[in-house]
Amino acid sequence: MSVTKAKPIDAAILPGSISRFSGGLFTSVRRLSESMNDQGIVRARVIGNQDAHTDDDISAWRDSPLLLKSSRHRQRAREVLDWLLTNEPDLVHPQFIWSYGSMATLRWVQANPSRRHIISPRGMLDPWAVRNSRWKKQIAGMLFEHKHLRKAACIHALCDSEAESIRKFGLKNPICVIPNGIDIPDDCSSVRSELVNTNLFGRRDDPRQTMLFVGRIHEKKGLSQLIVAWKIARDRLNDWRLVIAGWDDGGHQQELEKTVKDLELSDAVIFAGPIYGEAKSAALMVADAFILPSFSEGLPMSVLEAWAYRLPLLMTAQCNLRIGFKNECGVEIDTAPEKLARSLIAFADLPVADRRAMGESGRSLVEESFQWSTIASEMSEVYRWVLGQRDAPACVQF
Known part of the structure:
Protein backbone atom coordinates (compact mmCIF):
# COMPACT_ATOMS: atom_id res chain seq x y z
CA MET A 1 0.00 0.00 0.00
CA ILE A 182 26.10 27.28 11.56
CA ASP A 183 27.52 25.80 8.39
CA ILE A 184 30.66 23.97 9.44
CA PRO A 185 33.56 24.81 7.09
CA ASP A 186 35.94 22.20 5.80
CA ASP A 187 38.90 21.59 8.06
CA CYS A 188 40.98 24.74 7.77
CA SER A 189 44.02 23.87 9.88
CA SER A 190 46.06 22.77 6.86
CA VAL A 191 45.51 25.99 4.93
CA ARG A 192 45.71 28.39 7.85
CA SER A 193 49.49 28.69 7.71
CA GLU A 194 49.35 29.57 4.00
CA LEU A 195 47.06 32.53 4.70
CA VAL A 196 48.88 34.06 7.66
CA ASN A 197 51.02 36.22 5.40
CA THR A 198 48.29 37.34 3.03
CA ASN A 199 47.64 41.05 2.84
CA LEU A 200 44.15 41.09 4.35
CA PHE A 201 44.71 43.67 7.08
CA GLY A 202 47.55 45.98 6.16
CA ARG A 203 51.23 45.13 5.95
CA ARG A 204 52.01 41.68 4.62
CA ASP A 205 54.99 41.26 6.96
CA ASP A 206 53.25 42.31 10.20
CA PRO A 207 54.35 39.75 12.84
CA ARG A 208 51.69 40.63 15.38
CA GLN A 209 48.80 38.36 16.29
CA THR A 210 45.33 39.45 15.20
CA MET A 211 42.30 39.93 17.43
CA LEU A 212 39.32 40.19 15.08
CA PHE A 213 35.88 41.75 15.29
CA VAL A 214 33.45 41.11 12.42
CA GLY A 215 29.97 42.58 12.41
CA ARG A 216 27.84 45.65 12.16
CA ILE A 217 29.70 48.74 13.40
CA HIS A 218 27.11 50.08 15.82
CA GLU A 219 27.26 51.54 19.30
CA LYS A 220 25.66 48.43 20.83
CA LYS A 221 28.69 46.34 19.85
CA GLY A 222 30.86 48.01 22.51
CA LEU A 223 33.66 48.99 20.12
CA SER A 224 34.19 52.44 21.67
CA GLN A 225 34.81 50.79 25.03
CA LEU A 226 37.09 48.21 23.41
CA ILE A 227 39.28 50.89 21.82
CA VAL A 228 39.63 52.73 25.13
CA ALA A 229 40.48 49.43 26.83
CA TRP A 230 43.12 48.75 24.18
CA LYS A 231 44.71 52.11 25.03
CA ILE A 232 44.77 51.23 28.72
CA ALA A 233 46.36 47.82 28.04
CA ARG A 234 48.54 48.89 25.13
CA ASP A 235 51.92 48.33 26.77
CA ARG A 236 50.95 44.70 27.40
CA LEU A 237 49.51 44.15 23.91
CA ASN A 238 52.53 44.99 21.77
CA ASP A 239 52.34 41.55 20.14
CA TRP A 240 48.72 42.07 19.10
CA ARG A 241 46.67 44.22 16.75
CA LEU A 242 42.92 44.80 16.73
CA VAL A 243 41.15 44.45 13.37
CA ILE A 244 37.60 45.81 13.13
CA ALA A 245 35.82 44.51 10.03
CA GLY A 246 32.23 45.31 9.16
CA TRP A 247 29.84 47.79 7.64
CA ASP A 248 29.22 51.18 9.16
CA ASP A 249 25.77 51.73 10.66
CA GLY A 250 24.82 55.39 10.97
CA GLY A 251 28.32 56.87 10.86
CA HIS A 252 29.57 55.15 14.03
CA GLN A 253 32.83 54.13 12.35
CA GLN A 254 33.76 57.77 11.87
CA GLU A 255 33.42 58.29 15.63
CA LEU A 256 35.58 55.23 16.28
CA GLU A 257 38.25 56.35 13.83
CA LYS A 258 38.44 59.72 15.59
CA THR A 259 38.84 57.98 18.95
CA VAL A 260 41.65 55.83 17.54
CA LYS A 261 43.41 58.92 16.22
CA ASP A 262 42.94 60.88 19.46
CA LEU A 263 44.30 57.98 21.51
CA GLU A 264 47.26 57.53 19.11
CA LEU A 265 46.30 53.93 18.32
CA SER A 266 46.44 54.11 14.53
CA ASP A 267 49.23 51.55 14.38
CA ALA A 268 47.36 49.12 16.65
CA VAL A 269 43.74 49.36 15.46
CA ILE A 270 42.89 48.63 11.81
CA PHE A 271 39.52 49.24 10.13
CA ALA A 272 39.24 46.61 7.40
CA GLY A 273 35.84 47.60 5.99
CA PRO A 274 33.01 45.16 5.17
CA ILE A 275 34.07 41.59 4.38
CA TYR A 276 31.85 38.85 2.99
CA GLY A 277 32.08 35.40 1.48
CA GLU A 278 35.60 34.16 0.78
CA ALA A 279 37.18 37.30 2.24
CA LYS A 280 35.36 36.73 5.52
CA SER A 281 36.37 33.07 5.58
CA ALA A 282 40.00 34.02 4.93
CA ALA A 283 39.88 36.61 7.72
CA LEU A 284 38.61 34.03 10.19
CA MET A 285 41.37 31.64 9.12
CA VAL A 286 44.06 34.28 9.54
CA ALA A 287 42.90 35.62 12.91
CA ASP A 288 44.26 34.37 16.23
CA ALA A 289 41.28 35.36 18.38
CA PHE A 290 37.80 36.82 18.05
CA ILE A 291 36.17 39.48 20.24
CA LEU A 292 32.59 40.68 20.66
CA PRO A 293 32.21 43.19 23.54
CA SER A 294 28.50 43.70 22.83
CA PHE A 295 25.87 45.29 25.06
CA SER A 296 23.05 43.30 23.47
CA GLU A 297 22.68 40.31 21.12
CA GLY A 298 20.12 37.69 20.27
CA LEU A 299 22.51 34.86 19.53
CA PRO A 300 25.38 36.20 17.41
CA MET A 301 26.19 34.32 14.22
CA SER A 302 29.68 35.85 14.28
CA VAL A 303 30.55 33.91 17.44
CA LEU A 304 29.36 30.62 15.99
CA GLU A 305 31.36 31.32 12.82
CA ALA A 306 34.48 32.11 14.84
CA TRP A 307 34.16 28.85 16.77
CA ALA A 308 33.66 26.98 13.50
CA TYR A 309 37.08 28.32 12.48
CA ARG A 310 38.62 27.25 15.81
CA LEU A 311 39.11 30.75 17.20
CA PRO A 312 39.22 31.40 20.95
CA LEU A 313 36.57 33.93 21.97
CA LEU A 314 36.34 36.98 24.18
CA MET A 315 32.69 38.01 24.61
CA THR A 316 30.24 39.54 27.05
CA ALA A 317 27.51 37.63 28.87
CA GLN A 318 25.06 39.68 26.75
CA CYS A 319 26.08 37.59 23.73
CA ASN A 320 23.83 34.91 25.26
CA LEU A 321 26.24 32.03 24.71
CA ARG A 322 27.12 31.04 28.25
CA ILE A 323 27.57 27.52 26.99
CA GLY A 324 30.84 28.82 25.57
CA PHE A 325 32.08 29.74 29.03
CA LYS A 326 30.90 26.40 30.39
CA ASN A 327 32.76 24.51 27.65
CA GLU A 328 35.90 26.64 28.08
CA CYS A 329 35.91 27.99 24.53
CA GLY A 330 35.17 31.59 25.49
CA VAL A 331 36.40 34.16 27.99
CA GLU A 332 33.79 36.40 29.62
CA ILE A 333 34.57 40.11 29.35
CA ASP A 334 32.99 43.31 30.66
CA THR A 335 32.17 46.46 28.69
CA ALA A 336 33.74 48.76 31.31
CA PRO A 337 37.10 49.76 29.73
CA GLU A 338 39.22 49.18 32.86
CA LYS A 339 37.82 45.68 33.40
CA LEU A 340 37.99 44.91 29.69
CA ALA A 341 41.63 45.98 29.61
CA ARG A 342 42.46 43.51 32.39
CA SER A 343 40.73 40.75 30.43
CA LEU A 344 42.69 41.60 27.28
CA ILE A 345 45.97 41.40 29.19
CA ALA A 346 45.03 38.12 30.87
CA PHE A 347 44.07 36.62 27.50
CA ALA A 348 47.27 37.81 25.82
CA ASP A 349 49.29 36.25 28.64
CA LEU A 350 47.73 32.81 28.15
CA PRO A 351 50.02 30.16 26.68
CA VAL A 352 49.44 29.63 22.97
CA ALA A 353 48.51 26.00 23.66
CA ASP A 354 45.71 27.11 26.00
CA ARG A 355 44.27 29.48 23.40
CA ARG A 356 44.38 26.75 20.76
CA ALA A 357 42.59 24.38 23.12
CA MET A 358 39.84 26.98 23.55
CA GLY A 359 39.46 27.17 19.77
CA GLU A 360 39.26 23.40 19.43
CA SER A 361 36.58 23.31 22.12
CA GLY A 362 34.60 25.90 20.17
CA ARG A 363 34.77 23.84 17.01
CA SER A 364 33.56 20.75 18.87
CA LEU A 365 30.72 22.74 20.42
CA VAL A 366 29.27 23.98 17.12
CA GLU A 367 29.64 20.53 15.54
CA GLU A 368 27.64 18.97 18.39
CA SER A 369 24.99 21.62 19.07
CA PHE A 370 24.60 24.12 16.24
Whole structure:
Protein backbone atom coordinates (compact mmCIF):
# COMPACT_ATOMS: atom_id res chain seq x y z
CA MET A 1 0.00 0.00 0.00
CA SER A 2 1.41 3.40 -0.94
CA VAL A 3 1.83 6.06 1.73
CA THR A 4 0.71 9.58 0.87
CA LYS A 5 3.29 12.15 1.85
CA ALA A 6 1.90 14.96 4.02
CA LYS A 7 1.59 18.34 2.36
CA PRO A 8 4.39 20.68 3.51
CA ILE A 9 3.46 23.48 5.87
CA ASP A 10 3.24 26.74 3.94
CA ALA A 11 5.11 29.34 6.01
CA ALA A 12 5.62 33.01 5.19
CA ILE A 13 8.97 34.22 6.59
CA LEU A 14 9.37 37.97 7.16
CA PRO A 15 13.02 38.93 7.83
CA GLY A 16 12.88 42.63 6.97
CA SER A 17 15.98 43.16 4.86
CA ILE A 18 17.21 40.19 2.84
CA SER A 19 20.72 41.66 2.41
CA ARG A 20 23.85 42.17 4.52
CA PHE A 21 22.02 45.25 5.89
CA SER A 22 20.28 42.91 8.35
CA GLY A 23 23.57 41.76 9.88
CA GLY A 24 23.50 38.22 11.24
CA LEU A 25 19.90 37.71 10.12
CA PHE A 26 21.14 37.66 6.53
CA THR A 27 22.71 34.30 7.27
CA SER A 28 20.51 32.93 10.06
CA VAL A 29 17.11 33.50 8.44
CA ARG A 30 18.34 32.46 5.01
CA ARG A 31 19.88 29.20 6.22
CA LEU A 32 16.92 28.37 8.47
CA SER A 33 14.51 28.80 5.54
CA GLU A 34 16.69 26.79 3.15
CA SER A 35 17.24 23.99 5.67
CA MET A 36 13.54 23.64 6.44
CA ASN A 37 12.78 23.54 2.71
CA ASP A 38 15.43 20.84 2.24
CA GLN A 39 13.74 18.62 4.82
CA GLY A 40 10.37 18.87 3.08
CA ILE A 41 8.20 19.41 6.15
CA VAL A 42 7.96 23.14 5.54
CA ARG A 43 7.68 25.24 2.41
CA ALA A 44 9.26 28.51 3.57
CA ARG A 45 8.53 31.55 1.43
CA VAL A 46 10.52 34.68 2.25
CA ILE A 47 9.20 38.24 1.88
CA GLY A 48 11.66 41.10 2.35
CA ASN A 49 12.25 44.74 1.56
CA GLN A 50 14.83 46.12 -0.82
CA ASP A 51 17.78 48.25 0.26
CA ALA A 52 21.13 49.46 -1.05
CA HIS A 53 22.67 45.96 -0.91
CA THR A 54 19.80 43.84 -2.25
CA ASP A 55 21.20 43.58 -5.77
CA ASP A 56 24.58 42.48 -4.38
CA ASP A 57 23.21 39.83 -2.03
CA ILE A 58 20.03 38.37 -3.50
CA SER A 59 22.01 35.71 -5.37
CA ALA A 60 22.95 34.19 -2.00
CA TRP A 61 19.31 33.11 -1.58
CA ARG A 62 18.79 29.75 -3.21
CA ASP A 63 15.02 30.35 -3.25
CA SER A 64 14.54 33.93 -4.43
CA PRO A 65 12.60 36.04 -1.91
CA LEU A 66 9.59 38.13 -2.85
CA LEU A 67 10.83 41.73 -2.85
CA LEU A 68 8.61 44.55 -1.65
CA LYS A 69 8.42 47.59 -3.91
CA SER A 70 7.54 50.25 -1.34
CA SER A 71 9.99 52.28 0.73
CA ARG A 72 7.66 53.48 3.51
CA HIS A 73 6.71 51.22 6.42
CA ARG A 74 2.93 51.61 6.03
CA GLN A 75 3.11 50.86 2.32
CA ARG A 76 5.27 47.80 2.97
CA ALA A 77 2.77 46.62 5.56
CA ARG A 78 -0.01 46.96 2.99
CA GLU A 79 2.01 44.98 0.42
CA VAL A 80 2.68 42.16 2.88
CA LEU A 81 -0.92 42.07 4.05
CA ASP A 82 -2.19 41.91 0.48
CA TRP A 83 0.17 39.01 -0.22
CA LEU A 84 -0.93 37.17 2.92
CA LEU A 85 -4.61 37.61 2.14
CA THR A 86 -4.08 36.42 -1.43
CA ASN A 87 -1.83 33.43 -0.68
CA GLU A 88 -3.17 32.39 2.77
CA PRO A 89 -0.10 30.62 4.21
CA ASP A 90 -0.59 28.17 7.07
CA LEU A 91 1.37 30.45 9.37
CA VAL A 92 3.45 33.62 9.34
CA HIS A 93 6.84 33.93 11.02
CA PRO A 94 8.17 37.51 11.43
CA GLN A 95 11.89 37.63 12.22
CA PHE A 96 11.87 41.20 13.49
CA ILE A 97 9.54 43.50 15.42
CA TRP A 98 8.69 47.21 15.81
CA SER A 99 8.10 47.52 12.07
CA TYR A 100 5.91 46.81 9.05
CA GLY A 101 6.06 43.02 9.38
CA SER A 102 4.35 43.29 12.75
CA MET A 103 1.67 45.62 11.37
CA ALA A 104 0.84 43.29 8.47
CA THR A 105 0.85 40.11 10.54
CA LEU A 106 -1.36 41.62 13.24
CA ARG A 107 -3.96 42.75 10.69
CA TRP A 108 -3.89 39.33 9.01
CA VAL A 109 -4.52 37.57 12.34
CA GLN A 110 -7.18 40.06 13.45
CA ALA A 111 -9.13 39.37 10.25
CA ASN A 112 -9.38 35.66 11.18
CA PRO A 113 -8.56 34.54 14.75
CA SER A 114 -7.87 30.97 13.58
CA ARG A 115 -4.72 32.14 11.79
CA ARG A 116 -1.40 31.44 13.49
CA HIS A 117 1.89 33.31 13.73
CA ILE A 118 5.22 32.79 15.47
CA ILE A 119 7.57 35.67 16.30
CA SER A 120 11.38 35.60 16.46
CA PRO A 121 12.40 38.87 18.21
CA ARG A 122 16.09 37.95 17.72
CA GLY A 123 17.32 39.98 20.67
CA MET A 124 14.95 42.93 20.14
CA LEU A 125 13.27 42.35 23.52
CA ASP A 126 16.52 42.25 25.48
CA PRO A 127 16.73 45.13 28.00
CA TRP A 128 19.38 47.15 26.10
CA ALA A 129 17.49 46.83 22.83
CA VAL A 130 14.19 47.87 24.42
CA ARG A 131 15.83 50.97 25.94
CA ASN A 132 17.41 51.96 22.62
CA SER A 133 15.12 54.45 20.81
CA ARG A 134 12.69 53.88 23.67
CA TRP A 135 10.12 56.55 22.76
CA LYS A 136 9.76 55.22 19.19
CA LYS A 137 9.17 51.72 20.53
CA GLN A 138 6.66 52.98 23.07
CA ILE A 139 4.63 54.53 20.25
CA ALA A 140 4.93 51.40 18.08
CA GLY A 141 3.96 49.29 21.08
CA MET A 142 0.77 51.24 21.68
CA LEU A 143 -0.15 51.28 17.99
CA PHE A 144 0.46 47.63 17.08
CA GLU A 145 3.44 45.79 18.56
CA HIS A 146 2.08 44.87 21.98
CA LYS A 147 -1.01 43.28 20.40
CA HIS A 148 1.15 41.56 17.77
CA LEU A 149 3.32 40.01 20.49
CA ARG A 150 0.47 38.97 22.78
CA LYS A 151 -1.45 37.26 19.96
CA ALA A 152 1.51 35.10 18.85
CA ALA A 153 0.94 31.36 19.15
CA CYS A 154 4.58 31.04 20.19
CA ILE A 155 7.61 33.30 20.59
CA HIS A 156 10.98 32.00 19.49
CA ALA A 157 13.93 32.68 21.80
CA LEU A 158 17.46 31.91 20.71
CA CYS A 159 18.59 30.99 24.23
CA ASP A 160 17.37 30.76 27.82
CA SER A 161 18.49 34.31 28.67
CA GLU A 162 16.45 35.69 25.77
CA ALA A 163 13.47 33.69 27.04
CA GLU A 164 13.97 35.38 30.42
CA SER A 165 13.97 38.80 28.72
CA ILE A 166 10.74 37.93 26.94
CA ARG A 167 9.13 37.04 30.27
CA LYS A 168 10.46 40.22 31.90
CA PHE A 169 8.87 42.20 29.07
CA GLY A 170 5.57 40.84 30.40
CA LEU A 171 4.71 38.28 27.74
CA LYS A 172 3.01 35.03 28.81
CA ASN A 173 2.96 33.24 25.43
CA PRO A 174 4.56 29.83 25.02
CA ILE A 175 8.26 30.22 24.18
CA CYS A 176 10.34 27.83 22.08
CA VAL A 177 14.07 27.98 22.72
CA ILE A 178 16.00 27.14 19.54
CA PRO A 179 19.45 28.58 18.76
CA ASN A 180 20.90 29.75 15.48
CA GLY A 181 22.81 27.20 13.45
CA ILE A 182 26.10 27.28 11.56
CA ASP A 183 27.52 25.80 8.39
CA ILE A 184 30.66 23.97 9.44
CA PRO A 185 33.56 24.81 7.09
CA ASP A 186 35.94 22.20 5.80
CA ASP A 187 38.90 21.59 8.06
CA CYS A 188 40.98 24.74 7.77
CA SER A 189 44.02 23.87 9.88
CA SER A 190 46.06 22.77 6.86
CA VAL A 191 45.51 25.99 4.93
CA ARG A 192 45.71 28.39 7.85
CA SER A 193 49.49 28.69 7.71
CA GLU A 194 49.35 29.57 4.00
CA LEU A 195 47.06 32.53 4.70
CA VAL A 196 48.88 34.06 7.66
CA ASN A 197 51.02 36.22 5.40
CA THR A 198 48.29 37.34 3.03
CA ASN A 199 47.64 41.05 2.84
CA LEU A 200 44.15 41.09 4.35
CA PHE A 201 44.71 43.67 7.08
CA GLY A 202 47.55 45.98 6.16
CA ARG A 203 51.23 45.13 5.95
CA ARG A 204 52.01 41.68 4.62
CA ASP A 205 54.99 41.26 6.96
CA ASP A 206 53.25 42.31 10.20
CA PRO A 207 54.35 39.75 12.84
CA ARG A 208 51.69 40.63 15.38
CA GLN A 209 48.80 38.36 16.29
CA THR A 210 45.33 39.45 15.20
CA MET A 211 42.30 39.93 17.43
CA LEU A 212 39.32 40.19 15.08
CA PHE A 213 35.88 41.75 15.29
CA VAL A 214 33.45 41.11 12.42
CA GLY A 215 29.97 42.58 12.41
CA ARG A 216 27.84 45.65 12.16
CA ILE A 217 29.70 48.74 13.40
CA HIS A 218 27.11 50.08 15.82
CA GLU A 219 27.26 51.54 19.30
CA LYS A 220 25.66 48.43 20.83
CA LYS A 221 28.69 46.34 19.85
CA GLY A 222 30.86 48.01 22.51
CA LEU A 223 33.66 48.99 20.12
CA SER A 224 34.19 52.44 21.67
CA GLN A 225 34.81 50.79 25.03
CA LEU A 226 37.09 48.21 23.41
CA ILE A 227 39.28 50.89 21.82
CA VAL A 228 39.63 52.73 25.13
CA ALA A 229 40.48 49.43 26.83
CA TRP A 230 43.12 48.75 24.18
CA LYS A 231 44.71 52.11 25.03
CA ILE A 232 44.77 51.23 28.72
CA ALA A 233 46.36 47.82 28.04
CA ARG A 234 48.54 48.89 25.13
CA ASP A 235 51.92 48.33 26.77
CA ARG A 236 50.95 44.70 27.40
CA LEU A 237 49.51 44.15 23.91
CA ASN A 238 52.53 44.99 21.77
CA ASP A 239 52.34 41.55 20.14
CA TRP A 240 48.72 42.07 19.10
CA ARG A 241 46.67 44.22 16.75
CA LEU A 242 42.92 44.80 16.73
CA VAL A 243 41.15 44.45 13.37
CA ILE A 244 37.60 45.81 13.13
CA ALA A 245 35.82 44.51 10.03
CA GLY A 246 32.23 45.31 9.16
CA TRP A 247 29.84 47.79 7.64
CA ASP A 248 29.22 51.18 9.16
CA ASP A 249 25.77 51.73 10.66
CA GLY A 250 24.82 55.39 10.97
CA GLY A 251 28.32 56.87 10.86
CA HIS A 252 29.57 55.15 14.03
CA GLN A 253 32.83 54.13 12.35
CA GLN A 254 33.76 57.77 11.87
CA GLU A 255 33.42 58.29 15.63
CA LEU A 256 35.58 55.23 16.28
CA GLU A 257 38.25 56.35 13.83
CA LYS A 258 38.44 59.72 15.59
CA THR A 259 38.84 57.98 18.95
CA VAL A 260 41.65 55.83 17.54
CA LYS A 261 43.41 58.92 16.22
CA ASP A 262 42.94 60.88 19.46
CA LEU A 263 44.30 57.98 21.51
CA GLU A 264 47.26 57.53 19.11
CA LEU A 265 46.30 53.93 18.32
CA SER A 266 46.44 54.11 14.53
CA ASP A 267 49.23 51.55 14.38
CA ALA A 268 47.36 49.12 16.65
CA VAL A 269 43.74 49.36 15.46
CA ILE A 270 42.89 48.63 11.81
CA PHE A 271 39.52 49.24 10.13
CA ALA A 272 39.24 46.61 7.40
CA GLY A 273 35.84 47.60 5.99
CA PRO A 274 33.01 45.16 5.17
CA ILE A 275 34.07 41.59 4.38
CA TYR A 276 31.85 38.85 2.99
CA GLY A 277 32.08 35.40 1.48
CA GLU A 278 35.60 34.16 0.78
CA ALA A 279 37.18 37.30 2.24
CA LYS A 280 35.36 36.73 5.52
CA SER A 281 36.37 33.07 5.58
CA ALA A 282 40.00 34.02 4.93
CA ALA A 283 39.88 36.61 7.72
CA LEU A 284 38.61 34.03 10.19
CA MET A 285 41.37 31.64 9.12
CA VAL A 286 44.06 34.28 9.54
CA ALA A 287 42.90 35.62 12.91
CA ASP A 288 44.26 34.37 16.23
CA ALA A 289 41.28 35.36 18.38
CA PHE A 290 37.80 36.82 18.05
CA ILE A 291 36.17 39.48 20.24
CA LEU A 292 32.59 40.68 20.66
CA PRO A 293 32.21 43.19 23.54
CA SER A 294 28.50 43.70 22.83
CA PHE A 295 25.87 45.29 25.06
CA SER A 296 23.05 43.30 23.47
CA GLU A 297 22.68 40.31 21.12
CA GLY A 298 20.12 37.69 20.27
CA LEU A 299 22.51 34.86 19.53
CA PRO A 300 25.38 36.20 17.41
CA MET A 301 26.19 34.32 14.22
CA SER A 302 29.68 35.85 14.28
CA VAL A 303 30.55 33.91 17.44
CA LEU A 304 29.36 30.62 15.99
CA GLU A 305 31.36 31.32 12.82
CA ALA A 306 34.48 32.11 14.84
CA TRP A 307 34.16 28.85 16.77
CA ALA A 308 33.66 26.98 13.50
CA TYR A 309 37.08 28.32 12.48
CA ARG A 310 38.62 27.25 15.81
CA LEU A 311 39.11 30.75 17.20
CA PRO A 312 39.22 31.40 20.95
CA LEU A 313 36.57 33.93 21.97
CA LEU A 314 36.34 36.98 24.18
CA MET A 315 32.69 38.01 24.61
CA THR A 316 30.24 39.54 27.05
CA ALA A 317 27.51 37.63 28.87
CA GLN A 318 25.06 39.68 26.75
CA CYS A 319 26.08 37.59 23.73
CA ASN A 320 23.83 34.91 25.26
CA LEU A 321 26.24 32.03 24.71
CA ARG A 322 27.12 31.04 28.25
CA ILE A 323 27.57 27.52 26.99
CA GLY A 324 30.84 28.82 25.57
CA PHE A 325 32.08 29.74 29.03
CA LYS A 326 30.90 26.40 30.39
CA ASN A 327 32.76 24.51 27.65
CA GLU A 328 35.90 26.64 28.08
CA CYS A 329 35.91 27.99 24.53
CA GLY A 330 35.17 31.59 25.49
CA VAL A 331 36.40 34.16 27.99
CA GLU A 332 33.79 36.40 29.62
CA ILE A 333 34.57 40.11 29.35
CA ASP A 334 32.99 43.31 30.66
CA THR A 335 32.17 46.46 28.69
CA ALA A 336 33.74 48.76 31.31
CA PRO A 337 37.10 49.76 29.73
CA GLU A 338 39.22 49.18 32.86
CA LYS A 339 37.82 45.68 33.40
CA LEU A 340 37.99 44.91 29.69
CA ALA A 341 41.63 45.98 29.61
CA ARG A 342 42.46 43.51 32.39
CA SER A 343 40.73 40.75 30.43
CA LEU A 344 42.69 41.60 27.28
CA ILE A 345 45.97 41.40 29.19
CA ALA A 346 45.03 38.12 30.87
CA PHE A 347 44.07 36.62 27.50
CA ALA A 348 47.27 37.81 25.82
CA ASP A 349 49.29 36.25 28.64
CA LEU A 350 47.73 32.81 28.15
CA PRO A 351 50.02 30.16 26.68
CA VAL A 352 49.44 29.63 22.97
CA ALA A 353 48.51 26.00 23.66
CA ASP A 354 45.71 27.11 26.00
CA ARG A 355 44.27 29.48 23.40
CA ARG A 356 44.38 26.75 20.76
CA ALA A 357 42.59 24.38 23.12
CA MET A 358 39.84 26.98 23.55
CA GLY A 359 39.46 27.17 19.77
CA GLU A 360 39.26 23.40 19.43
CA SER A 361 36.58 23.31 22.12
CA GLY A 362 34.60 25.90 20.17
CA ARG A 363 34.77 23.84 17.01
CA SER A 364 33.56 20.75 18.87
CA LEU A 365 30.72 22.74 20.42
CA VAL A 366 29.27 23.98 17.12
CA GLU A 367 29.64 20.53 15.54
CA GLU A 368 27.64 18.97 18.39
CA SER A 369 24.99 21.62 19.07
CA PHE A 370 24.60 24.12 16.24
CA GLN A 371 24.15 22.24 12.95
CA TRP A 372 21.47 23.73 10.69
CA SER A 373 19.84 20.36 10.04
CA THR A 374 19.07 19.99 13.76
CA ILE A 375 17.85 23.58 14.11
CA ALA A 376 15.54 23.25 11.08
CA SER A 377 14.01 20.02 12.42
CA GLU A 378 13.24 21.63 15.77
CA MET A 379 11.60 24.67 14.17
CA SER A 380 9.57 22.50 11.80
CA GLU A 381 8.21 20.54 14.77
CA VAL A 382 7.24 23.80 16.49
CA TYR A 383 5.32 24.75 13.34
CA ARG A 384 3.51 21.40 13.42
CA TRP A 385 2.60 21.90 17.09
CA VAL A 386 1.29 25.45 16.50
CA LEU A 387 -0.92 24.08 13.73
CA GLY A 388 -2.27 21.27 15.93
CA GLN A 389 -0.45 18.43 14.15
CA ARG A 390 1.48 17.16 17.19
CA ASP A 391 2.05 17.69 20.93
CA ALA A 392 4.36 20.47 22.10
CA PRO A 393 8.04 19.67 21.47
CA ALA A 394 10.51 19.59 24.35
CA CYS A 395 11.93 22.99 23.36
CA VAL A 396 8.64 24.75 24.24
CA GLN A 397 8.29 26.45 27.63
CA PHE A 398 4.90 27.42 29.09
